[in-house]
Amino acid sequence: MRVLVTGGAGYIGSTAVDILTTQGYEVSVFDDCSTGHGDNVPTGITFIQGSLLNRSEIAQALKGCDAVMHFAGKSLVGESVEKPELYWSVNVGGTRNLLDEMRVARISKLIFSSSAATYGEPEVLPILESASNKPTNAYGATKLAVDAMITDEARGHGLSAASLRYFNVAGALKSTRGWLTERHNPETHLIPNVLRSTPANPVKIFGSDWPTKDGTCIRDYVHVVDLIDAHIKALNSLSKPGHEIFNLGSGGGYSVREVIAAASDAIGSQIPFIDSPRRAGDPAVLIADISKAKRVLGWEPTRNLEAMVSDTLASFG
Ligand SMILES: NC(=O)c1ccc[n+]([C@@H]2O[C@H](COP(=O)([O-])OP(=O)(O)OC[C@H]3O[C@@H](n4cnc5c(N)ncnc54)[C@H](O)[C@@H]3O)[C@@H](O)[C@H]2O)c1
Known part of the structure; x- marks a missing residue:
């Protein structure tokens, strides 16, 4: 199976690339290196340096792929308050482009990096996936909007997807x-x-x-290696159209x-x-x-x- 890892030059995405290849998956990487680092991508891996805002670059990256792990995006809470338009454009508009090109390429498996920021101030602890969503910043609001978009894509076009809501990722x-x-x-x-x-x-x-x-x-902190283990388990659980949301923490x-x-x-x-x-x-x-x-x-x-x-x-x- 060939997996396209968007954001594969970033912290969590590059860890996914390494673990996926070690486990025998074929991997392509798509990243614009705006916050990631090209030297995180191993030589020998197909690396398309391009942006989620450019549909033809996404289409090129999806060639030959069977599934997508979508880590790429903007993820600074403070910046999202100062520049909400950037977050709506990259996180929501960029993911819209990705979903559209996945449909064109007939790729129906997606694992998405969502966030605990979708929940906002919790009413009940610990936080369940069924908790109310009241994000307190644009970052959380865009992650929530993407989750809703994926649910509709699954319903309307048969996408099989999991959104993983990370709490605090740490380790190396x-x-x-x-x-x-x-x-x-x-x-x-x-x-x-x-x-x-x-x-x-x-x-x-x-x-x-x-x-x-x-x-x-x-x-709540989760080690990045444990986090990627959950991604691979989630990928292997995708068998039919639908969208499941999972919290990942400790x-x-x-x-x-x-x-x-x-x-x-x-x-x-x-x-x-x-x-x-x-x-x-x-x-x-x-x-x-x-x-x-x-x-x-x-x-x-x-x-x-x-x-x-x-x-x-x-x-x-
Ligand atoms: N680190 C955490 O604790 C945490 C918690 C919750 C959710 N997340 C989510 O996990 C994902 C990865 O986070 P990270 O900590 O590795 O961040 P990161 O900034 O290291 O990685 C994000 C990658 O996306 C790339 N990118 C950004 N905009 C792009 C665009 N328009 N086109 C193509 N590539 C683009 C960046 O260059 C970078 O390599 C993000 O979606 C983030 O919101 C992270």
Whole structure:
């Protein structure tokens, strides 16, 4: 089976490329390298450098493919508030183009990178896929819109698809070419930022007065290797027209202070941090209910916070 990995030059997509090829899948990569890195794509892989906004480039990338893993997109919450038009254009318009070209090419299997940002402030914890969707920013709104578009595509045109709603993805993969890791700029994710914290530029804790055990926000983290395992299981589960949504997390959570403590243990000294005011729009606790992915896909995350921290640390060299 040949899988087109859109966003295959990015953090999560490049990890997917490596694991898919190791498992014997043929892979093509489609990426405009706007936030990804061409050197993440192994030599010998079919790599079409092009944009989701260009249908003929998508058509070229889809040639010979049987399925698509769609990671490409814009994913910075803050940027999405400042430039909503960019997010609606790339995430929604770009995915519309992809779905249209998949239909032309008669490719009917799709795995989509959705996000926990679709849920917004949770009313019930842990968060089930059936929870209400009230995104608090344009990023979450565009992921939700794409999920709705995929549902309609499945109903109207027989697409067989799964949307995977990631909570916080972390960790790294040591490939034969070296570490595949987060190289975002700006980096907004906690674990890499904690590991890069210095006394001159300490990591900020946004709020230490939340209604949680230590006053800091609690988030659910999933290792990128476990995450890709779920993608491959989801791909293999696609057998008939329809659209299923799965949460991917660990089913548990860690506070910001617990992440800093785990990183301090890994480094062997206290990581510097600074207490800062809360950020608007941050929920206190986000934890996934992952029982559907466990039950339907037979998926089980196996790597804990310590592994996510130590792999990220090792990947920074
Ligand atoms: N990292 C997380 O914790 C997380 C959480 C939830 C969802 N997601 C989703 O997972 C996916 C991958 O995230 P990531 O962390 O690897 O981000 P990333 O920025 O490293 O990867 C995204 C890739 O998409 C490419 N891209 C962007 N716009 C494009 C366009 N118009 N045409 C073609 N390619 C384009 C970028 O160049 C990049 O390589 C995204 O869709 C993101 O929204 C990530």
